[in-house]
Amino acid sequence: MRFDYFEPTTLDEASGLLREGKGARKPLAGGTDVVIQLRRRVIRTEGLVNLKRIPELGGWACVPGKGLRLGACTPMRDLETSAAVEGRFPSITEALRVVGSLQLRNIASVGGNLCNASPSADTAPPLVALEATARVHTPESRQETVPVENFFTGPGASVLGSGGLLLSVDVPEPAPRTGDAFERFTPRSAMDIAIASAAAAVTLDAAGERIEAVRIALGAVAPTPIRALKAEDLVRGKEPNPKRLEWAAAAAMEECRPIDDIRGTGAYRKELIRILVQRVLRQAVERARANGRTERS
Amino acid sequence: MSEDASRETAQPYHWIGRNVTKPDALEKALGATEYVGDMVVPGMLHAKILWAGTPHAVIRNIDTREAARAPGVAAVLTAADVPGTNRYGLAVLDQRALADDKVRSAGDALALVAAEDEEAAEEAVAKIKVDLEPLRPILTYKDALDPDGPPIHEGGNVFQHTTVRKGDLEQGIAESDVIVEDSYHTHRMDHVPMEPEAGLAYVDPSGVLNILVGTQYPYRDRRQIAPALDLPMNKVRVVQAPIGGGFGRKDDITAEIHVGLLALKTRRPVRLVYTREESLIANTKRHPMAMSFRTGARADGRLTFLDGDIYGDTGAGISLGAYVIKKAGIHATGPYDVPNIRVDTYTLYTNNLVSGAMRGFGVMQAAVAHESQMDQLAHKLGMSPLEFRIKNCLKPGLASSTGQLMNEGCGIEATLQRIKDYMNARDLRFKRSQAAS
Amino acid sequence: MAIRKGLGIGSMYYGIGYGFSRADIGSAEIEMAEDGTTTVYSGACDMGQGVMTVVTQVAAEELGIEPEQIRVVAADTGSTPDAGPTSGSRATFVQGVAVQNAARELREEILDMASRMLECPRENLDVHRGEVCEVGTDRPMVSVGKVAHQLHFHGRRAAAWGWHDNTTQDVDPETSQGDAYATYGWATQLAEVEVDTETGRVRLTKLVSATDAGKAINPVAVEGQIEGGAAMGLGYGLYEQHILENGVPRTASLAFYLVPTAMDVPDIECEIVEVPDPRGPFGAKGVAEPATIPTTPAILNAIYDAIGIRITETPITPERVFFAIQEAKSRGEFSDD
């Protein structure tokens, strides 16, 4: 494992270094995925471009009315321990709390978790469900905004390709009467990788009776994190009664395309999706109702 | 007996029963303890191993020329460089320090490198060229029992068959009012000592090969090392270094012979520290077992017979497997008085990773079967699983499956009683059987 | 969530030591220096479980000196006698007696010299807290250090060697009848589990371990063995599995080979049972393996108690339980309410 190492302090410098590498150099944020993959020889590289000294990529803010904006290099633990994030976007906190270990989350960045583009990345489903967008610096040094939902292109692959950079992630302020939730399934209670995961964001109508808007995202059951669009259709505009949620979950189950691996068979992952989707919908609805009450009071 | 022994109680002793502080605990808490991987000796080389990574193959050729020329490399060794027998094994000498004729498991070591630093050693390992001719691997119990399957070692793949015979099985069956029959499968487990295996060897000025290693038994290590390296035993000294967990697996040879070989060859100190991945690939594991049990009892709740078969996958080496599986057989009844017994055990070679000693040593697997059988019988009889055990457990004057008469120190009833007291005190009850009391 | 709770017990017995006529010996040498400080040369490997501490306590008890005066040199073919392996839950049981024997012999030597120094009959003398005293009193007459000094002065090392043979006969090759082991360890555990019947995930929520230690020489160390053993048993039951595909390891990383974390292991309640065994030091026997073996069986039985389904294959992965529930449902043997 010998390679060049760069510490650019500007975006253009970083872009240039990656461009010169012609795909043989890798950007490095927290490094927790990249370094492990290099050690396991899953990936090879000629050089690492450390992004942590680029000011634009750090920092985050969760301001009422303005949602959450986080620099790609923000350590996960910073967000995880934020009461503001937990209050506004509990699904994000729920996802952050289970990534690796606490000692890992002090290094690992949210951006890195996305860029690594693992189908089981814990932070992806909540961000997809919450309609988050990614600001991307293309290899041609253009800045573009991409929905996180469209950020992933395959296992380990994203719209960034080999020369792009993720700058930040923006989570819009949720509409009134919105609730969100994330749940993942693992055998262990800590330090594990999701066999399946699901997140939901639900907005209730003014009466608090019907689901006005809904987004459901699934992890570890397809080559990328995916939306469960048919499941969403089944509950949108409907009352969130248990039967209804069950139907939606059954639809979600059919929407996923999980593989068999040592952590679980595809058949089991589908069954888990059926359970997880019901659970996150239930929880999201509950939170939406609670949010509705606090907003009215 | 309701004393809480975890508190210090009045007793005739001064120091027995007291919580004397462990002498090694503070230095460990301070981070001062040096495990082998923490030790540095001037002039020390670092070792790396080329692992087979494939379960069964004929070794046609191992070309180390390029590796030997790599920067920083002091030695590259294969089986041809082993001065002694190249064999080790705790029960039979069926393991090779370095694979010679064949690869028998993915965890076989093919070649060793010693270099100035770990990275150089690693890079040299990557330059070794291996020419292997794959053989059909023996992977399942069925494969191993097939007399036409390719033998992994001379003498076939059924290494040992043991038999437990007691009483009259047919009579036991005839006397039974209930019989339960089931099959149990247990899996391969790794010890995962938090310290991956490591060893440090050097030849001292008097010509003695010193080996520091996290081991569970330096004397047996020495008995294994000396012949493998063709050294007189008094020229080998093995010292147990502080050890970061063993749980049975460091009962076996781990890094000892490899560091010894390299130190002898280079006449320099050599340290070998496994990565976690290597630790999981190499060295012994817990035996997977397949067990079929039939157990009977009379309507009054007395056990009548056990009829069972146990198949153990010891992998490509016996290590202590023959004892592990034999022990599973004689413990197949559990701690109960069973008058009529037939149990057969089979120790099977496969091309899987070698299994050996691990905390529980065969009884871990047997207990999965016998305790499940006990509960199944209790349920059929409508008895509390606890009362059923108390009724049948060994007591002074009763004999074990091997006819061993129990006398002092037979504590099973006391442990059952303690659990019964615990449940009664908290009003805990099994849902699917009668109350615990 | 559809959580069902269940209770289960697992019992076991375990032959302590090597058995099968394999050499099962312990030996140690004890030397008292001129100041009374003492070194035990003990071949037994300490794994951190505390056999050095056991050796210290046994030697202190028999010699009548303070543990602080004792240093243990362990497990070095260059300086310690062979004490057999630390395995088979045998270290305390076998090596404890060897140390006891060595300490007794040294104590005799000390009292013998003290008797001459004090001109007092040997049988009237005892050692207590590092002082030779008259039997039945704590009144110091001469320190063991002074006595040891005299022994050294006269060319006697103030040293003794102790040995213990725990080797048994092998069992009959046809019937396996015979005294297989010198003694047995005994344990029963009670497990409480929660089964999520929707996902099949099982959590161990309580574990009580009643383990016969014979005599707990160091209760905290015994508890350490019991708690650690049960945690390993829990790992075996629910989480850990070394998967090979075509003989090639697929779980060669702790990301895939799942060892229980602090959030997976519940508080383990230790019930130390003491049925003294005259063959062990002060009645003690090993507990390491007895503490591990019953956990998985107790969990299996608790799962049955919770959901009425018997799992017969380990590890008890959520997937295995899930499909077992589905099968039971299809047979009409399990209902959601």
Added chain:
Amino acid sequence: MKQRYALRVNGGTRETEAEPHESLLDVLRENLRLTGSKKGCNEAECGSCTVLLDGRPVVSCLVLVPDAVDREIVTIEALAEDGEPHPVQRQMVEQGGVQCGYCTPGMIMSAYALLQENPDPTDEEIRFAISGNICRCTGYGKIVKAVRAAAEEMGNEGT
């Protein structure tokens, strides 16, 4: 290519040469001979290498050396003061939280970091804080007890 780095370790500055892709753990252990931090897996799955970086516990096996520059590094070796063990260290010994000792330094660093942030944690909070530190010997119970006892001891000192 080896570069020179100045690392702020345990209250002092240590100069060392390393390749930029080397881990902080390797540099601490091999270059600075601070071997209290252990290498149990080298991929953030065991926690044996836990050190504090600017007061936060991190797995030093995944921190590349350049990322540790200009930051305050605290290792297990710095916890004792004037030969006096830190309460977490003392309680680990007294409560029986130490067996083989290999996970112990990392475990203590996680516990120490927790108590800096939360002087009176619940058992659940303790378990959460040490859930990235695998221990194979103790079953964790006595470690949790030790951390609680240390919290009490430190609380008493403070009042």
